[in-house]
Structures are given as structure tokens and as C-alpha cells.
Amino acid sequence: MTKVDLNFVEGLTLEERADLVSGTDFWFTAKVTGMDPMLMTDGPSGLRKQVNVHSAMDQSIEAVCFPCSALTASSFDDAMLEKLGENLGTAARAEKIGVLLGPGVNIKRSPLAGRNFEYFSEDPLLAGRMGTAYVKGVQSTGVGVSVKHFATNNREDQRFTNSSDVDERTLREIYLAQFERIVKLAHPATLMCSYNKLNGVQVSQNQRLLTHILRDEWGYQGLVMSDWGAVVDHVAAIKAGLDLEMPGKGDASKEEIVQAVKEGRLQESTLNRSALRVLKMAERYGYPTVAAPEYDMEAQHEFARQLADDSIVLLKNENKELPLNKDAKLAVIGELAEKPRFEGGGSSHVNAHRVVTPKEVMPQNASYAQGYRLDSDQPDDQLTKEALELAKNSDQVVVFAGFPEAMESEGFDKKSISLPANQNQLIDQLLAVNAHVTVVLQNGSAVEMPWEPKVPAIVETYLAGEAVGEATWDILSGQVNSSGKLSETFPVQLTDNPTYPTFGKDRRHEVYREGIFMGYRYYDAKKLAVRFPFGHGLSYTDFEYRNLAIKENSDDVEVSFDLANTGKQAGKEVAQIYVANHASQTVMPVDELRDFVKVELQPGETKHLTLKLSRRAFAWYNSETWEADNGKYEILVGSSSRDIRLRQEFELTIGTNPLGKITGETYVGELMENDDAQIKQVIAEFQLTDVFEKFMSPELAPVFANIPLRSLTMADVDAKTVHELIQKLNELE
Numbered sequence: 001m002t003k004v005d006l007n008f009v010e011g012l013t014l015e016e017r018a019d020l021v022s023g024t025d026f027w028f029t030a031k032v033t034g035m036d037p038m039l040m041t042d043g044p045s046g047l048r049k050q051v052n053v054h055s056a057m058d059q060s061i062e063a064v065c066f067p068c069s070a071l072t073a074s075s076f077d078d079a080m081l082e083k084l085g086e087n088l089g090t091a092a093r094a095e096k097i098g099v100l101l102g103p104g105v106n107i108k109r110s111p112l113a114g115r116n117f118e119y120f121s122e123d124p125l126l127a128g129r130m131g132t133a134y135v136k137g138v139q140s141t142g143v144g145v146s147v148k149h150f151a152t153n154n155r156e157d158q159r160f161t162n163s164s165d166v167d168e169r170t171l172r173e174i175y176l177a178q179f180e181r182i183v184k185l186a187h188p189a190t191l192m193c194s195y196n197k198l199n200g201v202q203v204s205q206n207q208r209l210l211t212h213i214l215r216d217e218w219g220y221q222g223l224v225m226s227d228w229g230a231v232v233d234h235v236a237a238i239k240a241g242l243d244l245e246m247p248g249k250g251d252a253s254k255e256e257i258v259q260a261v262k263e264g265r266l267q268e269s270t271l272n273r274s275a276l277r278v279l280k281m282a283e284r285y286g287y288p289t290v291a292a293p294e295y296d297m298e299a300q301h302e303f304a305r306q307l308a309d310d311s312i313v314l315l316k317n318e319n320k321e322l323p324l325n326k327d328a329k330l331a332v333i334g335e336l337a338e339k340p341r342f343e344g345g346g347s348s349h350v351n352a353h354r355v356v357t358p359k360e361v362m363p364q365n366a367s368y369a370q371g372y373r374l375d376s377d378q379p380d381d382q383l384t385k386e387a388l389e390l391a392k393n394s395d396q397v398v399v400f401a402g403f404p405e406a407m408e409s410e411g412f413d414k415k416s417i418s419l420p421a422n423q424n425q426l427i428d429q430l431l432a433v434n435a436h437v438t439v440v441l442q443n444g445s446a447v448e449m450p451w452e453p454k455v456p457a458i459v460e461t462y463l464a465g466e467a468v469g470e471a472t473w474d475i476l477s478g479q480v481n482s483s484g485k486l487s488e489t490f491p492v493q494l495t496d497n498p499t500y501p502t503f504g505k506d507r508r509h510e511v512y513r514e515g516i517f518m519g520y521r522y523y524d525a526k527k528l529a530v531r532f533p534f535g536h537g538l539s540y541t542d543f544e545y546r547n548l549a550i551k552e553n554s555d556d557v558e559v560s561f562d563l564a565n566t567g568k569q570a571g572k573e574v575a576q577i578y579v580a581n582h583a584s585q586t587v588m589p590v591d592e593l594r595d596f597v598k599v600e601l602q603p604g605e606t607k608h609l610t611l612k613l614s615r616r617a618f619a620w621y622n623s624e625t626w627e628a629d630n631g632k633y634e635i636l637v638g639s640s641s642r643d644i645r646l647r648q649e650f651e652l653t654i655g656t657n658p659l660g661k662i663t664g665e666t667y668v669g670e671l672m673e674n675d676d677a678q679i680k681q682v683i684a685e686f687q688l689t690d691v692f693e694k695f696m697s698p699e700l701a702p703v704f705a706n707i708p709l710r711s712l713t714m715a716d717v718d719a720k721t722v723h724e725l726i727q728k729l730n731e732l733e
Contacts, residue, residue: 002034004279009272018257020275021238022248029244029282038282040146041095043088044069044102044118045343045465046350049095063091064300064466065343065352067308069103069130070444071462073120073487074537075311076574077598078133084307085137087300092143093292098285099144099189101347105131105178106153106194108445108488109518110499114156114413117344117444117463121487122519122534124174125593128181135186144189144285147182149227151175151209153194157413158507160229163197166512171198172621173516176213183218189285190223193242195230196510204230210241223277235260243274297353301467308471310572313460313484314538321438321457323478323540324396330366331390332359333430334400334423334440335374341402341442342468346410356469358400358440363477367394374404377420384426391434398476399430402442413504417494418448427451440472446490449531460486478540483572483598485537485640489520492531498522520641521589535576535593535640541567541603545575545645550635552654557617559635560610561646565601572600575609576638579617582649583631583658585670586620591636618652629658631674662709662729664722668692669705671729678732686725691715 002008009017012032019030027050028037042048047063066072066084075081092100104118105127120127131147138145152164152175166175182188193203193210203209204226214220225244231237234245234256245253260266314322324330337358343350359368371387373380391397401423408414418424430437431454438457441447442464452458459482464471474480491497498514512518517525520534544564551558563575575598578591594617599607619628630652638644659670671679672692683689691712694700707714712722 004035004276004283006272006276008034009276009279012275014258014261014268015254017271017275018254018261020278021244021257021271022234022253023244023246024248026247029278035279035282036287038098038286039096040099040101041092041097042102042347043092043097043100044104045348046088046352047091047095047097047100048347048350049097060349060351061095062297062351062353064297064304065350065355066304067311067465068117068344068348068444068463069120070117070487071311071464071484072307073126073130073311074313074460074462074484075307075598076126076485076487076596077310078129080307080310081130081133082137083303085134085139086141087303089138089141089143090295091300092138093141094295096287096292097143098282098287099146100138101146101148101192103131103134103145104148105182106149106151107175107178107518109154109512110503111417111446111488111491111494111497112414112503113154113445114408115346115410116488117408118348118410122489123487123593124177126487126596128178131178131182132186135182135188139186139189142285144281146190146192146225147179147188148192149194150179150191150214150224151194151203152198153196155196155413155504155510156411157504159195161197162507163200163509164512165199165509167515168623169621170512170515174518180218183214183220188222189281190225191220192225192227193230195227202232204242205233205236205240207240215241223281235266238266238274239270243277301354304465305467305470305474308461308464308467309474309480311484312464312471312475312482313486313536314475314482315458315460315486315532315536316452316455317538318456321396321436322459322476324363324398324438324476326363326365326477328365328395329393330363331387331394331397331434332362332366332368332400333371333387333391333397333426335370335372336400336402336442337362337368338370339374340400340468341405341463342465343463344409344444345405348410352466355466358469358472361469361473363473371399371426372420372422377422379422379425384429387426388429388433391430394434396436396438397430397434398438398440399427400440400442401427403444403447408444417446424450427455431455438476440476442468446488448493449490452531460484481540481569481571482537483539483574485535485574486532487534489523489530489534490532491523492529496523496528496530516589521592524590524641530642533640533642535574536643537574537640539567539571539573541565541569541571543567543571543573543601543639545637548635548637548646548648550648550650552650552652554654556612556614557650557652557654558610558612559595559637560608561637562606562608563599563601564606565603568603570600570602572598573639574598576640577611577613578636578638578641578644579613580634580636581618581620581629583633583652584620584627584629585658586622588620591634591641593641615655618655628652628655630655630676631658657732662726664710664726665708666726667705668707668709668712669701671709672705676732679729682725682728682732685728686721688717688725691717
């Protein structure tokens with residue numbers, strides 16, 4: 001058996017090594033002496049292996065279509081995401097696929113971003129947790145993944161050329177944190193670099209991102225490949241840390257590398273490094289010597305249904321409109337019930353094994369009316385009339401609404417998050433003739449709901465996969481108790497979103513002016529009303545939170561509490577832990593999600609839960625490193641970002657002094673507000689306690705809190721004493 005090492009690489013011809021760093025036949029690595037090519041394919045929500053390399057993009061093998069990432073993230077369920085990965089890996093192995101191109105873990109910065117259905121969340125912790133579980137699941141089957149799109153690919157329009165202009169703190173805390181978690185905990189086979197520029201530098205040739213951060217800081221050992229067509233300068237890309245250009249430009253790709261080596265513009269050692277990484281990937285994840293057994297698509301279909309069941313979000317349920325009354329006369333309205341939007345477009349498109357529509361599995365007591373046309377946003381008078389007539393003569397109405405595929409896809413951004421006009425108008429008309437209306441949504445991301453105040457029940461299914469019909473009725477009927485939670489905020493209107501003034505406005509630059517204040521961080525800081533908050537999702541039972549306790553250990557902080565099911569049926573609750581930082585001397589969000597756990601409870605059952613928060617849970621990025629500051633924090637535990645049930649303050653002592661290095665420009669107020677006993681002891685040693693306390697008396701505090709230490713000379717403290725005081729304070733641990 002061929003041993004792949006540097007000696008093997010150096011034994012290849014220059015042409016073979018140049019071949020290795022570019023893909024061939026769109027989906028394969030190159031074949032060289034002693035190593036077969038490796039196949040990769042799209043598949044964040046199901047395999048999109050093309051029938052043959054020359055077939056059209058929409059001609060792929062039959063495969064189970066699982067729910068999109070926008071929905072699976074709403075499960076807040078690491079175990080289910082790992083099982084999803086296992087199912088995808090099993091299918092990929094049976095099809096001799098070496099690397100599955102997914103998951104997509106970019107942050108949902110704007111609800112207009114056309115690819116949001118393929119991404120997990122607006123929150124990096126949730127995106128990172130879901131992505132880590134997914135990667136572990138796939139790779140446990142012997143199939144690799146390519147985590148994408150690294151990095152700041154948060155817009156589709158002009159995605160090949162626009163520059164994401166992001167400050168360092170925002171980049172680290174919001175847009176890289178999920179990649180960092182996945183790299184360190186799941187060790188993905190590959191990362192896929194994005195099309196865009198980052199702060200003016202093409203990502204495919206961004207050495208700081210691909211080498212200094214990814215490899216030198218995070219310790220990544222895998223391969224970096226390009227998104228399809230993302231390479232602008234292949235030689236510069238290899239130097240920067242890109243290993244594999246996809247899909248390659250045929251002989252032109254080989255020749256440009258060979259020529260660069262011969263002319264001294266590319267060192268052979270640099271080429272060998274990338275060629276070795278490609279060979280290592282192909283060695284580990286290439287064609288199996290023994291064909292994998294066929295897998296059970298029906299069993300995978302059933303899992304797709306369970307995953308959707310675990311993820312669908314019950315947004316609203318006034319007066320217990322749901323579950324539906326099984327004896328009621330039911331009207332099912334909307335073309336999306338008959339022709340559901342169950343998957344995303346582009347690389348997420350799957351030739352689904354067996355699509356079950358909501359119409360074909362609707363209850364026997366239900367009648368159907370189309371209501372509107374998906375290929376138009378204008379009302380159809382006849383369809384409207386039929387729908388209203390059915391609604392008038394029914395006890396309850398379920399109307400299916402959502403974005404047609406033409407509205408959101410890979411490759412372009414949306415212009416609006418409003419439903420087509422004919423759907424909004426129909427919902428209003430239905431409410432006028434029947435008060436018992438449930439709206440079921442099929443969409444890739446957040447949607448405006450002007451009719452929400454009048455609708456008693458709303459169910460968010462996103463793009464629920466091929467078992468969309470079964471899973472939707474599981475929730476509507478109450479056969480399954482809903483437990484999904486929103487992984488993104490739904491604003492009242494698009495103009496409320498912090499990116500609204502800037503998103504997509506400049507063809508060349510996407511400036512992240514909102515900084516860290518995006519998603520719920522922005523809405524909470526502004527105290528702005530939202531349609532539905534991050535983490536929100538209702539259940540058919542009730543949960544009670546009790547007995548919060550916080551304990552600081554040498555390396556972490558323990559948060560414990562009791563969670564009880566006080567209702568009459570079994571259910572699952574996602575308990576969310578947020579941290580409010582009151583210690584750091586910098587701008588901080590109101591609070592941030594720092595942990596969560598999904599718990600299943602029987603009626604009357606109580607579980608005692610203990611979660612551990614690491615120092616990183618209390619940290620912010622100070623432009624050079626992560627800094628966890630000692631001082632006052634608040635732990636908030638609840639059912640959503642705006643449904644906090646328990647809260648408690650505590651003092652963190654396992655971090656660092658938030659004052660950092662003390663200088664003449666450190667303010668008196670900063671010292672006096674710090675509860676560090678050592679600081680107060682040093683002030684006393686210099687016999688300055690009376691001076692400081694005088695400054696901080698109620699009458700003088702507002703003024704003297706803003707006096708820097710260097711100006712203590714105004715209070716008859718000589719300059720030498722001030723210098724020695726500063727020196728002594730900086731000697732404290």
C-alpha cells in the first residue's frame with residue numbers, strides 16, 4: 001500500500017504535483033501515480049451527487065432530503081445534529097463520496113441574505129454547537145466534510161468580488177467563533193474558503209486568515225479548498241495557505257503552477273506542502289476498497305421526519321388553538337400544502353427520495369382549497385372565492401404560506417422579507433370570515449407578519465425536508481409536542497434590522513457598521529420590539545425554572561437550576577443560559593447566549609441541571625486576544641432571550657483585572673469602582689484613602705470620577721507619589 005508522506009510527494013513529477021492542487025472533472029481530486037482520485041459532492045441537507053460529471057446541476061442521484069440548517073438549528077439539539085451527520089455520512093459512503101461539502105456555518109447577519117436557509121443561526125455559539133455535532137456525525141462514518149464558507153460570506157449579491165469590511169473584535173466574536181469551535185472540537189477534513197474579500201483581501205489568498213489564524217492560532221491540520229471558482233490568483237492562493245483549487249481549470253491550472261515554480265515565483269516546498277495535504281485527504285477519505293452496503297432510505301426518511309418534529313417552532317398559540325380539534329371541520333388552504341417548499345436551491349438541492357406533501361396526509365376531516373398561485377404575487381379571484389367559501393364553512397383553518405423558491409436561493413439576495421402580496425391579502429381575508437386561523441410558514445429565513453396580531457396560531461417549519469407533510473401534521477395534531485426554538489430573531493419589519501441601511505447598498509464593500517450589535521444583541525440593546533425573539537418557541541405543556549445557584553471553580557463557573565414540567569403531557573424544553581457582563585471597561589451586549597441544554601420531561605417531572613461555563617464564556621476580544629475580566633456578571637436562565645425566568649449576580653475572580661495596565665490616564669473612578677481588595681490596600685499604603693474617598697463622595701463623584709491619576713497633583717499629591725502608586729498597582733497579580 002502506498003505510504004503518503006513528504007518523500008512520496010517529492011517522488012512525483014512537478015506536473016503531477018501541480019495537478020494535485022487543482023480539482024478535475026468538477027468533483028474529483030487529480031489522479032497521480034499511486035493514488036486514486038477522491039470524489040466530493042454538495043450535500044448540506046442531503047446528497048447532490050450528479051448522475052455523471054457532465055450532467056446538469058439539477059440532475060442528481062436519488063437521496064433523502066433532510067430539513068435545511070435553518071430548521072435543524074431550531075432543534076437546539078446536539079444529539080439530533082450528530083445523528084443527521086451519521087445519516088448523511090452513511091449515504092455518502094454508500095455512494096463512494098469522500099468529502100461532503102457542508103455544513104454552512106456563516107452567520108445570519110441580514111434576513112435578506114439569499115442563502116440563510118443553508119446556515120444555522122445569527123448566534124455563533126449555536127452555529128458552532130450545531131456545526132460541531134454535524135461534523136462529528138458525518139466523520140464518524142469515515143466521510144470527510146468541508147465546513148463553509150470561511151469566512152464572512154454573509155451576502156450573495158456580488159459575492160465573488162465584494163469586500164466584507166469588519167473590525168477585529170466583531171470578526172473574532174461573531175464571524176469566526178463558530179469556525180474556531182468546529183476546528184478545535186470536531187477537526188473537519190477540510191474548510192472551504194469563501195468567494196468574497198475580507199477587509200480588501202481576497203479570502204482565497206488571505207494569508208492572515210488561512211494560515212496565521214486558522215493554522216498558527218487554532219492549530220488546524222486539515223486541508224483548505226476553494227469554493228467553486230473562488231480562486232483569482234492560484235499562485236498567490238497557494239502561498240497564502242489554500243491547498244486545493246476547485247473545480248480547476250484543466251491544463252491551464254497545471255501550467256500556471258509549473259511555470260511559477262520554474263520561474264521561482266513559487267517555492268517547491270510550498271507546492272509540496274499543499275500537494276501532501278491533498279494526498280492525505282484522498283488517502284483517508286478516498287474510494288473504499290470494499291463497497292459500502294446499501295442503506296435504508298425509508299429509515300432515513302423516518303429520521304428526516306423525527307428531525308423536523310424536533311425542530312419545528314410553535315411561534316404563537318393563543319387560547320390553545322393548537323393542537324387542532326380532531327372532530328372539527330378543517331379547511332386546508334394554500335398551494336404550498338400541495339406543492340411544498342421543502343428544500344433550498346443551488347448546492348442544497350436534492351433529488352428527493354419520497355416527498356410527502358401536507359395535502360396528501362391531511363386529516364380525513366379536512367378539505368383543501370388552493371387559495372393563491374405560487375407563480376404570481378397577484379390574487380386569483382376564483383381561487384380566493386373558493387378558499388373563503390371553504391373557510392366560512394369550516395371550524396378551523398390552516399393556511400400554508402411562504403416564500404416561493406424564486407424569492408430566495410444561493411446566488412442572489414432578497415429585496416424583501418414580506419410574503420407575496422396575494423398570500424398576505426388572503427390571510428387577512430380568511431381572518432375576516434373565520435377567527436380560528438393557523439398559519440404554517442415555509443421559508444428560508446425571517447419573514448414579516450403584518451397579520452400576526454390577529455392570527456391565533458403560527459407554526460414555523462422553514463424548509464422541512466421531504467417528510468414535510470408528516471412532520472407538519474405531527475405538530476398541528478399534537479401527535480408530537482413542539483420543542484423547536486428560533487435560531488434567529490424575527491423583526492417586526494425589515495427596517496428594524498441593524499443592517500438595513502447598509503446591506504447590499506455598495507457593490508464593492510459590505511461594511512459591518514453594526515459591529516457586534518447584530519441579531520438579538522442589537523434588538524436587546526435598543527430595547528426594540530420584535531415579532532418573535534431569538535430562542536423563542538412554545539410547547540403544548542408548561543415548564544417552570546427554580547433554584548438557580550452559581551458556583552465558581554478554579555477553571556469554570558457552575559450554573560445549576562431545577563427544570564420542571566408542570567403541564568399534563570411530556571415535552572422538551574431548551575433551557576438557555578445568557579451572561580451579562582458588567583465588569584469589562586468596554587462596550588458589551590446586554591447579554592449573550594453562553595450555553596443551552598435540551599431536556600425531555602414527563603408530566604410532573606423535575607430535573608436538576610448543572611452546566612459549566614468556561615472562562616471563554618465571560619470573554620471578549622480586545623483586538624489581540626480573548627480577555628475574561630474579573631468583576632460583576634449576571635447569569636440569566638430562561639426559555640428565550642426575552643423570556644428570562646431566573647437571574648442572579650455573581651463576582652468572577654478566575655479572569656483578569658479589567659483595568660489592564662494602569663497608567664496616568666487611568667481614571668480615579670475606575671479604581672474606586674473596582675472591588676479588588678488589593679487595589680484598596682495599595683491606596684491605603686500610600687495614605688491616599690481619604691483623598692480618594694473625598695473624590696468619590698456623592699457631591700464630588702460625578703466630577704472626580706473623570707479625573708485621571710496623572711491629575712492627582714491637583715489634590716496636592718506630588719508627581720513622584722503618583723508614579724510610585726501606578727508602579728505598585730501594576731505589580732498586583
